[in-house]
Amino acid sequence: MAGVSVPEAPVMRLRGVSKSYAGRPVLSGLDLDIRPEVTVLLGPNGAGKSTLLDLLSLVAPPQAGMIEWHGEEMRRTRQVKRAMRGISYLPQHFSFPSSYTAADVVDYAAWLRKVRAPRRAGEVLAMVGLEGEARKKVRTMSGGMRQRLGIATCLIGDPELIVLDEPTVGLDPAQRIQFRRVLSSVDAAVLLSTHLVEDAVVLADRVLVLHEGRFVFDGSLPELEALAGPVGDSPAERGYMSLIGATR
Numbered sequence: 449m450a451g452v453s454v455p456e457a458p459v460m461r462l463r464g465v466s467k468s469y470a471g472r473p474v475l476s477g478l479d480l481d482i483r484p485e486v487t488v489l490l491g492p493n494g495a496g497k498s499t500l501l502d503l504l505s506l507v508a509p510p511q512a513g514m515i516e517w518h519g520e521e522m523r524r525t526r527q528v529k530r531a532m533r534g535i536s537y538l539p540q541h542f543s544f545p546s547s548y549t550a551a552d553v554v555d556y557a558a559w560l561r562k563v564r565a566p567r568r569a570g571e572v573l574a575m576v577g578l579e580g581e582a583r584k585k586v587r588t589m590s591g592g593m594r595q596r597l598g599i600a601t602c603l604i605g606d607p608e609l610i611v612l613d614e615p616t617v618g619l620d621p622a623q624r625i626q627f628r629r630v631l632s633s634v635d636a637a638v639l640l641s642t643h644l645v646e647d648a649v650v651l652a653d654r655v656l657v658l659h660e661g662r663f664v665f666d667g668s669l670p671e672l673e674a675l676a677g678p679v680g681d682s683p684a685e686r687g688y689m690s691l692i693g694a695t696r
């Protein structure tokens with residue numbers, strides 16, 4: 449119908465997803481549709497962000513509820529393996545062999561992910577501002593360079609969903625701007641977790657706030673800012689603080 453915009457079909461859909469560790473609920477009945485946009489997941493320590501990202505990357509199954517990839521419910525290992533080809537995941541803690549060069553790391557990641565026609569290492573390294581560093585060894589890189597190398601490994605093979613756990617840790621302000629450029633240049637759904645409300649301000653098309661295993665917010669940055677209470681340094685931070693009930 450003319451004038452009515454139809455939202456793109458979700459890449460991934462979660463319905464009633466729950467997860468517990470040793471009987472202690474960490475995620476409780478989450479519903480989520482992921483579309484090709486940059487979604488920033490905020491939440492305090494222990495909110496369940498990393499646990500949720502493990503589920504989104506299909507590394508771990510939920511104990512209740514269901515996950516769909518392009519409308520297909522993930523029930524069998526075969527389905528999960530096929531879907532995983534379209535998903536890149538950078539965990540919070542990762543390391544690469546110290547004797548590898550940046551190009552070795554990218555080639556190795558392509559091999560691990562069974563990417564048939566990987567982008568050339570130089571291309572993904574350039575996307576994260578590591579052009580000219582292809583022959584630099586991991587052991588000689590700064591923390592920020594390693595972080596960008598990790599992000600580069602997620603860009604090979606044109607993934608449809610990129611899941612990044614705290615990717616901005618270790619990036620300085622200039623590198624954060626570079627990272628924003630990278631995200632705006634990739635043609636994929638991106639979901640990243642962070643502790644920094646500022647990351648949501650700079651990067652997010654959509655903001656999710658997870659608190660005690662439940663979504664307490666799912667909306668745009670202006671909608672988050674509209675919730676601003678008295679605590680915090682910026683409108684977005686004040687909105688976030690009021691959602692998680694912070695009093696300091």
Ligand SMILES: Nc1ncnc2c1ncn2[C@@H]1O[C@H](COP(=O)(O)OP(=O)(O)OP(=O)(O)O)[C@@H](O)[C@H]1O
Pocket residue numbers: 469470474491492493494495496497498499500
């Ligand atoms: N493998 C595990 N076994 C037992 N408990 C776990 C396990 N992984 C996480 N937890 C617990 O589940 C809760 C949520 O952890 P999770 O790492 O998902 O939170 P988070 O929001 O990512 O936290 P942070 O911001 O500190 O990284 C925490 O209480 C954590 O201790």
